Amino acid sequence: MSNLLSTNIAQLQLKTPTALASGILGYTAESLQLAAKGGAGTVVTKSVGVNPRPGYPNPTVVQAKNALINAVGLPNPGINQYTEEITYSKTLLKVPLIVSVFGYTAEEYALVSQKAADAGADAVELNVSCPHVKYTGSEIGQNPKLLTEVICKVKAATQKPVIVKLSPNVTDITELAKAAEKAGADALTVVNTVRAVVIDIETQTPILSNVRGGMSGPAVKPIALRCVYDVFEAVKLPIFGCGGITNWKDAVEFFLAGASAVQVGTAVASEEPSVFQAINRGVTSYLKRKGYRSVKEIVGLCHQA
Ligand SMILES: Cc1cc2nc3c(=O)[nH]c(=O)nc-3n(C[C@H](O)[C@H](O)[C@H](O)COP(=O)(O)O)c2cc1C
Numbered sequence: 001m002s003n004l005l006s007t008n009i010a011q012l013q014l015k016t017p018t019a020l021a022s023g024i025l026g027y028t029a030e031s032l033q034l035a036a037k038g039g040a041g042t043v044v045t046k047s048v049g050v051n052p053r054p055g056y057p058n059p060t061v062v063q064a065k066n067a068l069i070n071a072v073g074l075p076n077p078g079i080n081q082y083t084e085e086i087t088y089s090k091t092l093l094k095v096p097l098i099v100s101v102f103g104y105t106a107e108e109y110a111l112v113s114q115k116a117a118d119a120g121a122d123a124v125e126l127n128v129s130c131p132h133v134k135y136t137g138s139e140i141g142q143n144p145k146l147l148t149e150v151i152c153k154v155k156a157a158t159q160k161p162v163i164v165k166l167s168p169n170v171t172d173i174t175e176l177a178k179a180a181e182k183a184g185a186d187a188l189t190v191v192n193t194v195r196a197v198v199i200d201i202e203t204q205t206p207i208l209s210n211v212r213g214g215m216s217g218p219a220v221k222p223i224a225l226r227c228v229y230d231v232f233e234a235v236k237l238p239i240f241g242c243g244g245i246t247n248w249k250d251a252v253e254f255f256l257a258g259a260s261a262v263q264v265g266t267a268v269a270s271e272e273p274s275v276f277q278a279i280n281r282g283v284t285s286y287l288k289r290k291g292y293r294s295v296k297e298i299v300g301l302c303h304q305a
Contacts, residue, residue: 009187068269
């Protein structure tokens with residue numbers, strides 16, 4: 001890809017400003033490599049915790065209109081086993097590897113982050129925003145005090161860049177963004193899924209085994225975009241925009257709102273990893289047509305209007 005698209009975020013040099021979001025194709029080195037070969041400038045793994053977790057029983061994912069609702073329940077093999085996959089991924093990947101981390105305490109976040117970094121992760125992304133697992137995720141990410149404690153402990157445990165993934169399920173996302181900045185975060189990912197429920201009218205029961213899930217895909221894009229817009233005005237940290245991005249026009253909207261790079265999740269599952277190349281090509285044509293020399297020139301541009 002051309003220099004038009006190269007950018008940097010949280011000390012990571014990216015050849016393209018598109019990234020694989022956590023949880024989609026993010027389990028194995030080979031699947032991460034598929035996204036990188038499809039044009040992603042960096043990849044984020046599925047969230048990993050201290051201990052193995054099986055996740056929830058089916059149904060865990062429901063297709064809705066322009067959206068997916070999922071409550072997979074953070075299934076993962078635990079960091080001790082996953083370190084092997086991280087080390088192996090580093091031998092395959094030609095793009096930076098971001099390991100997504102969750103925990104039930106600040107100490108757990110720090111331990112997993114340290115092990116991921118020791119195994120070769122180029123950065124960690126703290127999942128403090130999962131909407132469907134109790135005592136982790138958004139229960140931490142909704143509380144500035146807990147969020148601060150988690151980030152401080154992780155920063156003390158690793159030298160690698162720390163990216164904090166925020167939840168849209170809060171009254172004022174800027175409060176959390178400011179807390180993350182003050183605690184030393186290097187970048188933010190804005191946002192995780194939007195809390196949702198789906199009901200089967202024949203059985204008259206919620207469809208997901210966990211009842212509540214997180215919504216992603218095109219339907220959440222305006223919500224995610226509003227979050228990026230607000231966060232960009234509140235803090236100086238670079239932002240990964242995330243939520244409902246399926247094509248280059250969506251990506252450009254996120255850059256204009258203030259994202260330095262974008263993460264794509266649901267569209268990768270529905271449209272294959274080549275979606276990154278399609279977005280990269282479209283963004284390149286847009287930049288050329290408008291006379292820009294770098295994608296960095298359009299970051300946050302709509303705030304000047
Ligand atoms: C099936 C599924 C699993 C996900 N798992 C994770 C996860 O483990 N950790 C995380 O931080 N986000 C997870 N997410 C959220 C995505 O990374 C992303 O924030 C969200 O889906 C919005 O982006 P999208 O509309 O492009 O999918 C998951 C999303 C889906 C659809």
